[in-house]
Amino acid sequence: MNKNRNVTIKDVAKKAGVSVSTVSRAFNGYSDINKETRERIFKIAEEIGYVPSILARGMRAEKANRIGIAIEDYDENEPTYSFTYRILVGFMEYASERGYEVVFLPNLSKYQESRLVQILKDYHLDGVFLVGLKLSDEFYKQALRGEFPCVLFDIPIKRGKIGFVGTDSIKGASLAIEHFVKNGHKKIAFINGHENAYVSLQRLDGYYLSLMKNDITIDKTLIYFGDFTEESGKEGVRELFNRHRDISAIFAASDLMAIGAIKELKKMGKRIPDDVEIIGFDDLDLSAYITPKLSTIRQNSYKIGVSAATLLINLINGQNINQIILEPELVLRQSTKN
Amino acid sequence: MNKNRNVTIKDVAKKAGVSVSTVSRAFNGYSDINKETRERIFKIAEEIGYVPSILARGMRAEKANRIGIAIEDYDENEPTYSFTYRILVGFMEYASERGYEVVFLPNLSKYQESRLVQILKDYHLDGVFLVGLKLSDEFYKQALRGEFPCVLFDIPIKRGKIGFVGTDSIKGASLAIEHFVKNGHKKIAFINGHENAYVSLQRLDGYYLSLMKNDITIDKTLIYFGDFTEESGKEGVRELFNRHRDISAIFAASDLMAIGAIKELKKMGKRIPDDVEIIGFDDLDLSAYITPKLSTIRQNSYKIGVSAATLLINLINGQNINQIILEPELVLRQSTKN
DNA sequence: TAATTAGACTAAAACGTTTTAGTGAAACTT
DNA sequence: AAGTTTCACTAAAACGTTTTAGTCTAATTA
Numbered sequence: 001m002n003k004n005r006n007v008t009i010k011d012v013a014k015k016a017g018v019s020v021s022t023v024s025r026a027f028n029g030y031s032d033i034n035k036e037t038r039e040r041i042f043k044i045a046e047e048i049g050y051v052p053s054i055l056a057r058g059m060r061a062e063k064a065n066r067i068g069i070a071i072e073d074y075d076e077n078e079p080t081y082s083f084t085y086r087i088l089v090g091f092m093e094y095a096s097e098r099g100y101e102v103v104f105l106p107n108l109s110k111y112q113e114s115r116l117v118q119i120l121k122d123y124h125l126d127g128v129f130l131v132g133l134k135l136s137d138e139f140y141k142q143a144l145r146g147e148f149p150c151v152l153f154d155i156p157i158k159r160g161k162i163g164f165v166g167t168d169s170i171k172g173a174s175l176a177i178e179h180f181v182k183n184g185h186k187k188i189a190f191i192n193g194h195e196n197a198y199v200s201l202q203r204l205d206g207y208y209l210s211l212m213k214n215d216i217t218i219d220k221t222l223i224y225f226g227d228f229t230e231e232s233g234k235e236g237v238r239e240l241f242n243r244h245r246d247i248s249a250i251f252a253a254s255d256l257m258a259i260g261a262i263k264e265l266k267k268m269g270k271r272i273p274d275d276v277e278i279i280g281f282d283d284l285d286l287s288a289y290i291t292p293k294l295s296t297i298r299q300n301s302y303k304i305g306v307s308a309a310t311l312l313i314n315l316i317n318g319q320n321i322n323q324i325i326l327e328p329e330l331v332l333r334q335s336t337k338n
Numbered sequence: 339m340n341k342n343r344n345v346t347i348k349d350v351a352k353k354a355g356v357s358v359s360t361v362s363r364a365f366n367g368y369s370d371i372n373k374e375t376r377e378r379i380f381k382i383a384e385e386i387g388y389v390p391s392i393l394a395r396g397m398r399a400e401k402a403n404r405i406g407i408a409i410e411d412y413d414e415n416e417p418t419y420s421f422t423y424r425i426l427v428g429f430m431e432y433a434s435e436r437g438y439e440v441v442f443l444p445n446l447s448k449y450q451e452s453r454l455v456q457i458l459k460d461y462h463l464d465g466v467f468l469v470g471l472k473l474s475d476e477f478y479k480q481a482l483r484g485e486f487p488c489v490l491f492d493i494p495i496k497r498g499k500i501g502f503v504g505t506d507s508i509k510g511a512s513l514a515i516e517h518f519v520k521n522g523h524k525k526i527a528f529i530n531g532h533e534n535a536y537v538s539l540q541r542l543d544g545y546y547l548s549l550m551k552n553d554i555t556i557d558k559t560l561i562y563f564g565d566f567t568e569e570s571g572k573e574g575v576r577e578l579f580n581r582h583r584d585i586s587a588i589f590a591a592s593d594l595m596a597i598g599a600i601k602e603l604k605k606m607g608k609r610i611p612d613d614v615e616i617i618g619f620d621d622l623d624l625s626a627y628i629t630p631k632l633s634t635i636r637q638n639s640y641k642i643g644v645s646a647a648t649l650l651i652n653l654i655n656g657q658n659i660n661q662i663i664l665e666p667e668l669v670l671r672q673s674t675k676n
Numbered sequence: 677t678a679a680t681t682a683g684a685c686t687a688a689a690a691c692g693t694t695t696t697a698g699t700g701a702a703a704c705t706t
Numbered sequence: 707a708a709g710t711t712t713c714a715c716t717a718a719a720a721c722g723t724t725t726t727a728g729t730c731t732a733a734t735t736a
């Protein structure tokens with residue numbers, strides 16, 4: 001494919017009667033260039049179909065105009081990949097609009113021995129979006145040093161060149177609880193994620209805040225800490241109904257746990273939403289297909305991707321916004337009375 | 339990130355006491371290089387952590403060692419992206435193992451005016467995997483010219499530098515029909531995809547073949563042509579049961595259509611699998627979550643990605659395998675009697 | 677013994693950019 | 707009138723590779 005390469009900057013220069021450097025400067029928005037010259041250059045470039053080679057640019061320039069997206073290890077049995085895919089596409093589309101090339105780094109954990117910053121250099125990346133990184137992960141610690149631009153999903157670090165993108169979990173939880181309160185529930189159980197996830201703490205805050213605002217006394221035995229998986233949702237229901245047999249509403253911190261909970265509730269002979277109402281968190285594609293269709297707090301995964309790209313590119317270019325918090329949305333379906 | 343760039347080929351050359359070209363030749367597997375020298379070079383490279391710059395290489399070399407994956411336009415409402423994601427990851431992982439960098443081309447249709455071959459040059463790609471390409475698509479016609487290495491999913495072109503990857507649809511359909519026959523069904527309906535999709539024809543062949551093999555007379559009014567969507571699955575059931583009220587088994591050419599069919603059957607008061615057994619095709623993540631859990635012909639999406647990468651890299655390197663057909667697998671769940 | 681070939685290596689050009697360090701002319705200052 | 711500044715531009719080096727066209731020595735052949 002490289003044989004008779006494309007139109008190069010030289011062709012544009014020749015045709016415009018200027019030097020190669022002038023064309024380069026025009027394309028890179030330098031100021032010391034005559035307006036007419038600049039326009040002529042752009043017109044000619046357009047005409048002959050010139051596109052700067054990202055490879056050549058990356059080799060010479062400070063910035064390669066390439067960013068990476070590193071994704072959690074692949075698991076054959078994980079049913080949430082449509083969510084990941086939407087993040088990915090949002091990230092890609094925005095990045096490509098801004099002239100960045102996106103390089104996918106699969107199986108990051110394979111490289112655990114080497115330093116993350118080394119990998120970024122090897123790949124000529126200006127920055128990286130880390131999604132699904134575990135807090136225990138070695139790369140996580142390296143990222144924290146803030147040596148290079150880096151965006152994290154659901155992990156609220158905002159120091160140095162590190163950015164953070166996530167959904168407002170306090171608000172998300174509140175939306176769910178408010179809905180239950182409106183429907184007259186007093187005994188609202190909460191199946192949370194594990195305690196060392198930031199979002200779990202946030203969702204817990206939202207749960208507390210909403211209950212307090214509505215003068216419902218908080219009962220910690222109505223809270224169960226799972227690990228976001230379907231199995232832990234089932235476990236949560238067993239445990240909670242062991243403690244209280246009159247729970248009438250459940251808020252789960254992930255759709256997967258909500259789905260597990262529903263399965264377990266059905267097994268116990270409970271009708272949903274008549275006996276128990278339930279609201280999840282995420283809005284997986286799955287959630288609209290289970291029976292009953294799951295009401296949930298929607299995170300806009302596509303927008304998460306777009307925001308991550310926005311943030312990362314800003315960080316690379318030295319700007320100082322370093323977090324984007326997205327609005328959650330309550331989606332009412334069949335697991336609640338509406 | 340580019341400031342104090344990495345270890346380069348020069349560092350290796352200096353330390354090994356040879357010229358840069360020798361190191362390059364060693365790394366590219368040239369033969370006219372002494373075995374000891376080669377080994378010394380590799381050892382030193384390993385020691386000081388040398389990794390060839392893919393950018394520099396791509397600029398100079400015939401091949402850039404970069405391949406693209408172009409994906410169907412993003413649709414917010416499409417529920418099958420976990421399937422796409424698995425293809426993607428399979429493709430990525432294999433390509434990266436073989437030393438290829440993968441470039442994601444989102445929204446290919448945005449570029450419709452320009453020639454595909456032009457795009458590949460602009461991006462310095464050695465080849466591309468096109469997934470979800472419509473037959474009506476302009477790029478499809480361009481791909482067919484075979485000017486550059488290119489792999490298609492589910493579209494059986496095998497000429498020139500074009501490769502084809504897919505699941506054996508004849509066999510897949512047979513698996514489903516054989517199961518129904520074994521369970522004693524005679525009136526087996528078929529909700530197929532649209533007639534101009536290759537896989538629809540294959541699945542139809544499989545359907546015919548299996549019926550004939552089992553001495554069941556073929557009744558064309560038991561066949562409905564949908565368009566792979568959920569809605570057309572519903573429509574299919576309405577239409578088919580209008581024609582025959584005693585259908586006891588349905589094979590659908592996509593899980594989405596099977597899901598639509600199930601919804602419609604439930605609405606009609608049919609019990610699944612007691613009144614009607616149903617088998618889909620694909621095995622989406624969704625399918626294990628609907629009620630009843632869908633029995634289906636599984637396509638291994640991860641393997642599809644791996645196979646596409648394998649094929650593409652072979653085509654680029656001038657080898658002549660140009661198709662990989664994967665084995666389907668019958669997955670029995672709750673929509674059939676097992 | 678002279679000529680050829682094989683083996684192991686190298687110098688330098690090339691790829692398409694960006695960037696550094698200017699240049700020359702025109703327009704201002706003093 | 708001499709010096710300074712601004713404007714618009716450029717030549718050439720640099721980025722890290724691969725590749726072309728050798729070179730030099732030693733071994734083989736005629």
